[in-house]
Amino acid sequence: MSGRPSALELPQAPDGFRKVMKALRARPPLRSARLPAEPPWRSRFVAPLADVPRVSLREFGYRGGELLRAEEHVDDTAVAGPWRLLTDEGLERLTAVCEQLEAAAQDAGFTATRRLRAADLLSPFIANMIRDREFLLTCSRLVGIPLIPHPLRLPTAQINYGEGGGRQGGVRWHRDGMDYVFTIQLSGYDDYDGGRFTYFLGRTDEFPGPVPEDSRFREADLGERGATLFLHGSRIFHAVTPVTKGHRVTLVISLFCPYFARQDSNTFWHLAADDGIAATVPCWLRLKWPVRNPAVDFGLRSASPVITWDDLR
Ligand SMILES: O=C(O)CCC(=O)C(=O)O
Numbered sequence: 001m002s003g004r005p006s007a008l009e010l011p012q013a014p015d016g017f018r019k020v021m022k023a024l025r026a027r028p029p030l031r032s033a034r035l036p037a038e039p040p041w042r043s044r045f046v047a048p049l050a051d052v053p054r055v056s057l058r059e060f061g062y063r064g065g066e067l068l069r070a071e072e073h074v075d076d077t078a079v080a081g082p083w084r085l086l087t088d089e090g091l092e093r094l095t096a097v098c099e100q101l102e103a104a105a106q107d108a109g110f111t112a113t114r115r116l117r118a119a120d121l122l123s124p125f126i127a128n129m130i131r132d133r134e135f136l137l138t139c140s141r142l143v144g145i146p147l148i149p150h151p152l153r154l155p156t157a158q159i160n161y162g163e164g165g166g167r168q169g170g171v172r173w174h175r176d177g178m179d180y181v182f183t184i185q186l187s188g189y190d191d192y193d194g195g196r197f198t199y200f201l202g203r204t205d206e207f208p209g210p211v212p213e214d215s216r217f218r219e220a221d222l223g224e225r226g227a228t229l230f231l232h233g234s235r236i237f238h239a240v241t242p243v244t245k246g247h248r249v250t251l252v253i254s255l256f257c258p259y260f261a262r263q264d265s266n267t268f269w270h271l272a273a274d275d276g277i278a279a280t281v282p283c284w285l286r287l288k289w290p291v292r293n294p295a296v297d298f299g300l301r302s303a304s305p306v307i308t309w310d311d312l313r
């Protein structure tokens with residue numbers, strides 16, 4: 001082994017009762033930081049979708065009966081990418097926006113990063129980007145299912161800031177509460193050392209913990225600024241190795257399939273551990289309250305354009 005910190009040395013994120021204790025202490029995301037002006041978002045910042053490497057949930061060991069289905073559609077994408085979601089111009093603007101937002105970032109317990117939750121509540125650029133029809137269609141077509149911003153809203157756009165020297169900037173082994181997670185790299189390997197995104201190529205119930213013997217650990221190739229990775233976050237254990245030098249910035253966007261709303265993987269306590277109980281209750285109702293037409297009703301609840309199965313054709 002080299003002297004470089006390995007993801008296998010990272011502990012696992014807290015669970016169960018420790019989450020409830022965290023929920024009692026957690027604070028809601030910031031709403032009112034005064035921030036400098038931003039450039040406007042434009043639909044042309046979405047790059048055309050080309051061929052993107054893809055690994056299926058079956059290759060991770062999930063059985064056909066465990067995959068979500070609607071009519072002829074199957075939710076089978078585990079990992080897709082890396083690919084470029086934004087054009088150079090879009091990436092440059094988004095990077096500038098996220099640099100500015102760092103002033104509002106807060107320490108995060110379970111990750112070792114500083115982070116900004118609900119970045120779209122502070123940034124019109126990010127709010128418009130994640131609700132742009134071109135953006136959502138591109139993400140939806142990549143994964144093969146209709147996707148809109150998550151109706152829980154608070155966890156839908158999060159910026160992670162990792163720094164070398166003192167602050168570790170790594171992320172412990174965890175799986176996300178979210179099912180459809182897109183991570184955009186706003187810095188690259190030229191900007192920092194460490195900070196390697198690592199995942200376990202296997203079922204979550206086979207995750208062996210951070211043990212060095214297992215050959216199923218994989219490092220994602222995210223060295224290029226703008227590289228974007230899709231991960232079925234709730235079904236894949238992943239971690240980020242500590243940043244030892246420089247500055248690492250990622251934007252993590254969590255989308256939602258209105259047709260699979262009843263199978264959403266979030267739990268109340270996972271969310272409350274991040275944002276506190278009071279802020280989580282209205283989010284939870286938006287997710288769990290019954291709907292008649294999933295695409296239309298969740299579109300309204302997420303303040304999103306409506307994306308249907310027909311839009312994927
Ligand atoms: O910063 C990253 O690359 C991803 C961090 C992560 O897994 C998370 O925020 O859930």
Ligand SMILES: [Fe+2]
Binds near residue numbers: 238
């Ligand atoms: Fe994650």
